[in-house]
Amino acid sequence: MSTAAEAPTTAVPDSPESFSERLRAATWGDHQAAEDHGFARALLDGTLSLAGYTGMVAQHYFAYVALEETGRLLADDPVAGGFHRPELERVPALVRDLEHLLGADWRERISPSPATRTYAARIEQMADHPEGFVAHHYTRYMGDVSGGQFIRRVAARAYGFTDGAGTAFYVFDGLGSLPRFRAGYRERLDSLDLDETAAARLVAETRLAYQLNTEVFADLGRTYVPGAA
Ligand code: HEM
Structure with a gap:
């Protein structure tokens, strides 16, 4: 018996994909590759050593210094400036985490890996490409x-952090509701307002x-999760 639910539907043209949907769809495979990396898996299942977690926080520090210094240079740019939010800045939180994890002399105890140097240099080049x-x-x-909000909970449990010490990086108190x-x-x-060339470049x-x-x-992974790379 045919019911309304089974009746063939008239093809309704799909609403045009928004740019945010296009960006997410075009890059989700790369997201999965990052998420599936052995180092990330160890982080997510709580088996990464505290030294490995600390190593990641240290690498974040160098990347975010580049990201936030470049962001400040572009704060008034018509394309990039709209994303500038001082409440997003992670470097102060990373400093707090590194003080907790490594002690007062944390800065002398960390250095960027070759991959982080490449990453930070690329971010800095974007000062000319908003x-x-x-x-x-x-x-x-x-x-x-x-x-990141999931990682925060796993890390707090895996390393016994209390009162947010060691995971300040994941706390965005100044932003209000994260879904919003x-x-x-x-x-x-x-x-x-991007033409197709600029949109494709962003993707x-x-x-x-x-x-x-x-x-x-x-x-x-090479350092902290042998066999992960
Ligand atoms: C380490 C393990 C990771 C897990 C478990 C994870 C998990 C997630 C989840 C659950 C979402 C929300 C998806 C949604 O809104 O439906 C998300 C979104 C996102 N993640 Fe990850 N992620 C991980 C690693 C990464 C990495 C390494 C990056 C980049 C450096 C990244 C960048 C993003 C971005 C940009 C989005 C937003 C995508 C969008 O909705 O436009 N993630 N991730």
Whole structure:
């Protein structure tokens, strides 16, 4: 018996994909590659050593110094400036985490890996390519307010952190509701005035940003998770 539910539906043209949907769809495979890396898996299942976690926080420090210094240079840029939010800045939180994890002399005890140097240099080059900078901004901060919130809980449990010590990086007190922030971020992506060349460049730079992050995991994996790279 035919029911309304079974009746063939008239083809309704799909609503045009928004830019944020396009960006996510075009880069999700790269996200999965980063998430599936052996180092990330060890982090997620709570088997990564505290030394490995500390090593990751140290590498984040160098990447975010580059990201946030470049972001400040572009704070008034018509494309990148709309994403500038001082409440997003992670370097102060990373410093707190490193003080907790390594002690007062943390700065003398850390150095960027080869992959982090490459990543930070690429971010700095984006000072002359604002849409490319948006790609790096998106890749890190949207990740931190999404999967990062899961990592925060796993790390607190795995390493017995209390009172947020060691995971300040994942705490975005100044942003209010994170789901609302993510929705607002997508709206900003959707309201960018980009021609096709610039839009394609932003997508391509996001794919590169994921790959550079995966390389940082690979460096960390070689040191802390033998067989992960
Ligand atoms: C380490 C393991 C990771 C886990 C478990 C994880 C998990 C997630 C989850 C659950 C989401 C939300 C998806 C949604 O809104 O439906 C997300 C989004 C995102 N993640 Fe990750 N992620 C990980 C690693 C990474 C890495 C390494 C990066 C980049 C450096 C990253 C960047 C992003 C970005 C940019 C988004 C937002 C995508 C969008 O909705 O436009 N993630 N992640």
